[in-house]
Amino acid sequence: MSWVQNLLYFIVGVAIASFGFINIQLLQLKFSQRPALWEKLDAVCPPPEYCPPTFALNVASSIIFTRKFANEGYRKFSKALDRPFALLTPWVRGSTVIVLPPSKIPLLTRSDKTKDGQWTNLHGLVETTQLAYVIPDSNIYENVLHFDVVRRKMMAPEDISRLAPVIADEIKLSFREQWGTENEWKSINGWDGCGKIIARAAQRILIGLPLSRNESMLETSRQYATSLLVGGAIINCFPPSIRWVVAPLISLRARHFQARYVKMLLPLVEERLLTRLAEKGGEQVPEEVPDDFLQWMLPICAKNKDPAQNQLDAHRIALRLASLLTPLIFAVCYVFAHCVVDIHSSNARANILAGLEEECSRVSAQYGGLTTSASVDALKRVDSVLRESMRISDVSVTNIFRDVTAGEVDIGNGIRVGPGVRMVFPTQDIHLDPDNYEDPMRFDAFRFSRSFENEYEYKHQGSKNRAEERDSERELITTTTPTFLPFGYGRHACPGRWFAAQVMKQALAYLVLNYDVELIGPPPKRRALLNMMVPPVGVQIRMRRK
Numbered sequence: 001m002s003w004v005q006n007l008l009y010f011i012v013g014v015a016i017a018s019f020g021f022i023n024i025q026l027l028q029l030k031f032s033q034r035p036a037l038w039e040k041l042d043a044v045c046p047p048p049e050y051c052p053p054t055f056a057l058n059v060a061s062s063i064i065f066t067r068k069f070a071n072e073g074y075r076k077f078s079k080a081l082d083r084p085f086a087l088l089t090p091w092v093r094g095s096t097v098i099v100l101p102p103s104k105i106p107l108l109t110r111s112d113k114t115k116d117g118q119w120t121n122l123h124g125l126v127e128t129t130q131l132a133y134v135i136p137d138s139n140i141y142e143n144v145l146h147f148d149v150v151r152r153k154m155m156a157p158e159d160i161s162r163l164a165p166v167i168a169d170e171i172k173l174s175f176r177e178q179w180g181t182e183n184e185w186k187s188i189n190g191w192d193g194c195g196k197i198i199a200r201a202a203q204r205i206l207i208g209l210p211l212s213r214n215e216s217m218l219e220t221s222r223q224y225a226t227s228l229l230v231g232g233a234i235i236n237c238f239p240p241s242i243r244w245v246v247a248p249l250i251s252l253r254a255r256h257f258q259a260r261y262v263k264m265l266l267p268l269v270e271e272r273l274l275t276r277l278a279e280k281g282g283e284q285v286p287e288e289v290p291d292d293f294l295q296w297m298l299p300i301c302a303k304n305k306d307p308a309q310n311q312l313d314a315h316r317i318a319l320r321l322a323s324l325l326t327p328l329i330f331a332v333c334y335v336f337a338h339c340v341v342d343i344h345s346s347n348a349r350a351n352i353l354a355g356l357e358e359e360c361s362r363v364s365a366q367y368g369g370l371t372t373s374a375s376v377d378a379l380k381r382v383d384s385v386l387r388e389s390m391r392i393s394d395v396s397v398t399n400i401f402r403d404v405t406a407g408e409v410d411i412g413n414g415i416r417v418g419p420g421v422r423m424v425f426p427t428q429d430i431h432l433d434p435d436n437y438e439d440p441m442r443f444d445a446f447r448f449s450r451s452f453e454n455e456y457e458y459k460h461q462g463s464k465n466r467a468e469e470r471d472s473e474r475e476l477i478t479t480t481t482p483t484f485l486p487f488g489y490g491r492h493a494c495p496g497r498w499f500a501a502q503v504m505k506q507a508l509a510y511l512v513l514n515y516d517v518e519l520i521g522p523p524p525k526r527r528a529l530l531n532m533m534v535p536p537v538g539v540q541i542r543m544r545r546k
């Protein structure tokens with residue numbers, strides 16, 4: 001039999017199998033019992049009982065049209081009726097999530113466990129990147145003790161103050177090495193260019209010198225962070241029932257970079273564990289204790305005495321550090337790179353750049369540089385431009401995921417939600433709602449600083465109280481409000497946001513003061529892949545040292 005015949009048989013076989021599989025799925029949709037909850041909810045698209053093929057088609061089209069469906073639901077139900085609605089998505093079992101209206105944001109401040117029921121934010125976070133297909137050790141994402149390290153070591157103003165000069169040093173060096181010091185125009189990929197700066201600052205805090213500056217380590221960490229997020233977004237386009245077939249293939253790239261990262265990191269983790277052991281045994285150890293995330297994590301890992309978990313296993317510790325690369329590198333780079341694109345594609349580009357440069361030069365002269373957290377805190381326009389970019393260039397369509405794990409959660413309107421259901425908030429629509437922001441589609445860089453510009457004058461005229469009073473009213477990039485949700489809200493609002501803000505503000509200030517930048521070609525169009533807004537990975541820029 002010729003290979004052509006073989007190929008034909010193969011294609012026909014696959015076609016018959018796919019046809020059978022789809023029909024079984026549609027029959028299942030038609031006759032499976034859906035929880036009564038869905039009948040109480042408004043929905044943008046009809047339910048499966050109405051017409052299974054239409055339902056299946058709508059779920060499939062949500063890969064491209066999630067943003068459109070969410071916009072429609074927000075307008076028709078969240079805004080007009082203040083009611084939750086059902087949004088189709090292949091992301092979860094049952095192909096539907098509940099979108100809660102903005103009036104339910106206060107629920108985020110309550111405890112995860114009440115007498116009626118319990119919910120968690122972890123399932124949504126883990127399934128955004130589909131960590132289970134990438135990380136071989138489920139303890140990493142089921143027992144997130146590394147989150148405690150972020151809360152204990154990266155939130156307090158004194159910790160940020162201590163880290164600020166280190167971050168400033170790393171940002172300056174990486175700009176000089178990666179972006180260069182020549183006055184000639186040079187073209188680079190903007191996403192990679194921004195990512196290299198952020199990765200270096202992040203790695204310095206995560207694992208310290210000298211490994212944090214290892215070029216191969218840096219590139220691996222950056223590639224891992226991006227491939228994990230992008231791979232997760234692609235896996236989520238497939239229904240859960242067939243993920244076990246496709247996910248191992250899609251996650252190959254992320255697993256490859258993770259294995260490389262862990263291999264490079266293991267000797268350092270083992271060395272730190274040995275030093276710790278020696279110290280406990282009363283041996284002489286070097287006096288200078290490293291001040292990085294790896295070191296901060298050791299006592300917290302040691303506290304867990306359950307021998308079955310062995311939190312002091314070097315491989316497990318390395319995997320925990322790897323799992324932090326997504327927020328530390330990808331999320332921070334996402335906002336920083338978008339902010340650069342938003343500034344340079346704005347009609348008001350020249351004014352924005354002049355305003356930022358004036359502020360950075362003035363504050364730098366006042367504080368003798370921009371290497372302390374006090375000086376960076378004084379950069380009101382820099383803070384505002386980043387906050388505005390986070391508002392308008394959201395990382396996802398919906399965000400702040402909550403999965404019911406036990407009992408029931410009352411979401412009002414006579415609706416109680418039981419286990420296995422994911423709830424989300426229409427964050428992008430809230431950020432672009434004209435009732436929340438004037439002229440919401442305009443990138444208004446100094447929206448959050450404009451009315452606070454005079455405090456500098458107040459301070460210099462001796463009216464210190466007035467300046468402080470006004471300053472406390474200002475919404476900072478780290479201030480979460482019911483209309484500003486990129487860092488979440490309430491009990492689980494991002495604990496890494498002060499660190500993220502410090503890195504992004506220092507990087508932007510350094511960029512504005514030291515480089516001319518221009519976008520090459522038109523600004524990248526924003527597109528959604530399922531729930532994720534695709535980052536500007538292809539953007540090209542021209543830049544030169546000033």
Ligand code: HEM
Pocket residue numbers: 121146147150324327328331332335395399400401485486487488489490491492493494495496497499500
């Ligand atoms: C610009 C960058 C970042 C953005 C946009 C961001 C956004 C978010 C969001 C939306 C959440 C979920 C909040 C919720 O469910 O209520 C979250 C949680 C979290 N983020 Fe970030 N994040 C960023 C950077 C970081 C960094 C640098 C770290 C630290 C390494 C970090 C650590 C965490 C942790 C540990 C949680 C879980 C909190 C909890 O479960 O209580 N994030 N972040």
